[in-house]
Amino acid sequence: MKVNLFFLGLQVKQSKDDIFLIQTKYCKEILKKFEMERCKKATTPMSTSCYMDADLVGTSVDQNKYRGLIVSLLYLTASRPIIMFAVCLCARFQSNPKESHFKATKRILKCLKGTTLVGLWYPSHFPIHLVGYSDFDFAGCELDRKSTSGTCHLLGSSVISWHSKKQACVALSTAEAEYTAVGSCCAQILWSKQQLEDFGLKVNKVPLLCDNTSAIDLAKNHIQHSRTKHIEICHNFIRDHVSNGDCDVKFIEIANQLAYIFMKPLPKDKLFLLREIFGLKREGGVNCLQGFFENFFS
The missing domain is CATH 3.30.420.10 (Ribonuclease H-like superfamily/Ribonuclease H)
Structure with missing residues (x-):
């Protein structure tokens, strides 16, 4: 028997073998709200060569829109630890956001575009x-x-x-x-x-x-x-x-x-490995490192 619940944008799918937490619906709503539904996909939320500072000479962007995007992404970190660092780094520039900062946040949305079905998996065994x-x-x-x-x-x-x-x-x-x-x-x-x-x-x-x-x-x-x-x-x-x-x-x-x-920010290979270790997987998919945990945590 499976139980499917929605709570404040967080979907909980529970069975006798596991629990799966996912925010697919909320993720799609963010992409639609900020007009990124048809954007290209990115494999990582932030480039390893990304450099962010105050950018005093850059062009300013709408502060309310930038803050709204940051707040939306912060709530999404409830089921996506892989974007935590990128979101928190971008959040440091909410007082005077520039185009460079907004570009970095859009990179996070591009990463979400390809991972809308990814959530946290908690097996019971x-x-x-x-x-x-x-x-x-x-x-x-x-x-x-x-x-x-x-x-x-x-x-x-x-x-x-x-x-x-x-x-x-x-x-x-x-x-x-x-x-x-x-x-x-x-x-x-x-x-x-x-x-x-x-x-x-x-x-x-x-x-x-x-x-x-x-x-x-x-x-x-x-x-x-x-x-x-x-x-x-x-x-x-x-x-x-x-x-x-x-x-x-x-x-x-x-x-x-x-x-x-x-x-x-991590390269793609390292990020994908940690994503598996953390228990992040696609809905209906199989975590390829299930046999790895018993040795890793012993």
Whole structure:
């Protein structure tokens, strides 16, 4: 028996074997609203050579139209983590949008044109295994040199939460930038643990994977060194949760870092691989990496 529900533009298809979340109808409405129904398809939401800044000499565009497009795309990220970074980057220029910024957002729409039937797939036969990934882009913003934090969390074989946000303060080192990202990832892990406990599922020492050994050492070292005192106190709570066994910060090779997709635009091959790992597939299609998850998350 299959259950098909609509909720605020989000379609939920549930059966005894899986749950499928998709926003096909909402995606088509966006393309129609912004007159991109007949546009060419793009394989990625942003080119790897894309460079975005304030563009002070560029031609201004309608601010209301640009903001409306950004808001529409932000809601669409509820089922499409692969466009998260591109949308958040374009959202930084809402106060004074230029043609170059609008062109970048249109590239996202072109990507949606070819993926209207893609959604999040949650199979029921995978074990409950929660894992968090944390990464950063050090001083990646060209305007103020603030770093970007990116995190994602997978339950079983599919992604359940993702995050891409410019950090509030300028990081003085890669360790500080990663430590800030790890703090955000830890906070989301605590929320996910609480949600699972409400369903009677208890998990401890959730793996939190990052590719910066200095940040890992800071999370596990309870001695406050003078060179780390400039790190905001709000991010030091991760040490307590490591001690309590809520999470376990571990090292992961950059090649296996899934949160990298929330930091920079990726080439087509890498993007397609992460799309499969995250559990994104076409409606009625088969995820070609189903056998890959058991080894990847063990």
